[in-house]
Amino acid sequence: MSEEKVTPSNFIRTIIDEHNANGRFGGKVQLRFPPEPNGYLHIGHAKSICLNFGLAADYNGACNLRFDDTNPVKEENEYVEAIKRDIRWLGFDWGEREFYASDYFETLYAYAVKLIKKGLAYVDDLSAEEIRAYRGTLKEPGKNSPYRDRSVEENLDLFERMRKGEFADGEKVLRAKIDMSAPNINMRDPVMYRILHAHHHRTGNTWCIYPMYDWAHGQSDSIEGITHSLCTLEFEDHRPLYDWFLDQLEIHKPQQIEFARLNLTYTLMSKRKLLKLVKEGIVNGWDDPRMPTIAGMRRRGVSPAALRNFSESVGVAKSNSVVDVAQFEFAIRDDLNKTAARAMAVLNPVKLIIENYPEGKTEWLEADNNPEDPSAGKRTIPFGRELFIEATDFMIDPPKKYFRLAPGKEVRLKHAYYVTCSRYETNEAGDVTVIYATYDPATRGGWSDDGRKVKGTLHWLDVRHARDAEVRLYDHLFTTPAPDEARDDEAFYAIINKDSLRVLKDVKVETVLAESAPGTRFQFLRHGYFCADSEDHSPEHPVFNRTVSLKDTWAKKKKK
Ligand code: ATP
Numbered sequence: 001m002s003e004e005k006v007t008p009s010n011f012i013r014t015i016i017d018e019h020n021a022n023g024r025f026g027g028k029v030q031l032r033f034p035p036e037p038n039g040y041l042h043i044g045h046a047k048s049i050c051l052n053f054g055l056a057a058d059y060n061g062a063c064n065l066r067f068d069d070t071n072p073v074k075e076e077n078e079y080v081e082a083i084k085r086d087i088r089w090l091g092f093d094w095g096e097r098e099f100y101a102s103d104y105f106e107t108l109y110a111y112a113v114k115l116i117k118k119g120l121a122y123v124d125d126l127s128a129e130e131i132r133a134y135r136g137t138l139k140e141p142g143k144n145s146p147y148r149d150r151s152v153e154e155n156l157d158l159f160e161r162m163r164k165g166e167f168a169d170g171e172k173v174l175r176a177k178i179d180m181s182a183p184n185i186n187m188r189d190p191v192m193y194r195i196l197h198a199h200h201h202r203t204g205n206t207w208c209i210y211p212m213y214d215w216a217h218g219q220s221d222s223i224e225g226i227t228h229s230l231c232t233l234e235f236e237d238h239r240p241l242y243d244w245f246l247d248q249l250e251i252h253k254p255q256q257i258e259f260a261r262l263n264l265t266y267t268l269m270s271k272r273k274l275l276k277l278v279k280e281g282i283v284n285g286w287d288d289p290r291m292p293t294i295a296g297m298r299r300r301g302v303s304p305a306a307l308r309n310f311s312e313s314v315g316v317a318k319s320n321s322v323v324d325v326a327q328f329e330f331a332i333r334d335d336l337n338k339t340a341a342r343a344m345a346v347l348n349p350v351k352l353i354i355e356n357y358p359e360g361k362t363e364w365l366e367a368d369n370n371p372e373d374p375s376a377g378k379r380t381i382p383f384g385r386e387l388f389i390e391a392t393d394f395m396i397d398p399p400k401k402y403f404r405l406a407p408g409k410e411v412r413l414k415h416a417y418y419v420t421c422s423r424y425e426t427n428e429a430g431d432v433t434v435i436y437a438t439y440d441p442a443t444r445g446g447w448s449d450d451g452r453k454v455k456g457t458l459h460w461l462d463v464r465h466a467r468d469a470e471v472r473l474y475d476h477l478f479t480t481p482a483p484d485e486a487r488d489d490e491a492f493y494a495i496i497n498k499d500s501l502r503v504l505k506d507v508k509v510e511t512v513l514a515e516s517a518p519g520t521r522f523q524f525l526r527h528g529y530f531c532a533d534s535e536d537h538s539p540e541h542p543v544f545n546r547t548v549s550l551k552d553t554w555a556k557k558k559k560k
């Protein structure tokens, strides 16, 4: 991505460098990103995508996109399409290298036959529960199945009949014949195939036996000529099995390397639980801006660059840890600060009338679009006698050190003039309905050359030009920093933040905001970064999502 940046090394690079030096893979680097199409990609997947595609690019290698579609019950084409859209949006391209584990079903079947012939796999009639009971525990060895010593001929015959559909779901499985007393439970005759009379989103009804993850994964890696198979730490104990299958089959053997998965505070990354949020309508779909999915973050206004930069900033580790979500927000702000155009929006409007300003007059004042980026240019904004300001920027009886507007106080209106509050009106309930002020014509542009200081700067909009809009403010979906610790449904529902979405319907915005294309990102002065909603926004009904507020807690924490 970034040509001039030097990527810091990490333990995975060290391993690849060693292999390149000793010629294990002939200098080749072939990686893959292997999502299961059973849900939308989330920020943890984004980390894995950036890692795999990033390493492939750095080593002049390639990265395959492989759908790990071995469980027809949970997988759907909608997910395949969403995954492809999200990877492209993140900025990565797999070219022609789009593969599906289901494309290898025939080869995997042949490999299984090979293991049966070598006496290394057998058909078992035990039920799922019995298999679990026979497996033993970490302290106790497992027991051999009574079907373990079937002859090669019988196994070949039964396996073929499994494939032909002669047996019901769960009636038989194919297992590897390894060692029921192995200290590593993964090596206690793991199941390779189960019977599932289910429709597959690609192979239709061709198959009624489906490979288990451990059986499909390594062999798929091998078939694709993968050199380094990066996976998360939970698979460390599966590596002996990964290696065993490849060694027994005597086929190309990639190196599995485990790294720590990305965990974020206040963020769930279990696809099962994310699916639950969607299915039960706790959020409005996979792309709800509160979701940690790539689609949700995109809709919220996070840029691909922010995600990539964040992914790089967390690095790769060998032990699990939890990253503060504030670090992610820092990356979002850091990017949007450079790229998002500034504009004014009044979220909670109250009228401000400039008593000494001529009625009917409009002045067009100059405003820079982005002080961080002069090339973003300037725009003009209309100023007049009647303005909207934030109701929260006025207090009748302010405390000391209140720098916003109050009776008798002077503030700067951004890009416009200094104004001094002269009086205000309230309704019967005591709410302020109109504020009156006078302006100083000598302060045009918001500057005074007589040296007098005003501390407060307010944003504002001309009443005649302001456009109505809706704004959606988001908070964490969960009230606790470790939502994955909820053990059951009751605990899960209890930690859902009921106030994670607040909709403001009476918002006033600049014309540039109302007229912006869906998906455009802005900084609303003093309010944070916002994005025109990709689904609901139109000039007639402008809708903005707050991506992130301006407040930066993480950088402050870091300085301490
Ligand atoms: P499930 O929750 O269904 O087991 P998963 O999160 O492991 O799913 P996959 O679709 O199997 O999802 O993951 C695709 C790839 O993304 C895998 O290589 C996996 O290691 C990686 N990945 C998933 N979650 C994370 C995470 N939190 N951090 C880093 N990598 C991740």
Ligand code: MG
Pocket: 036
């Ligand atoms: Mg998985």
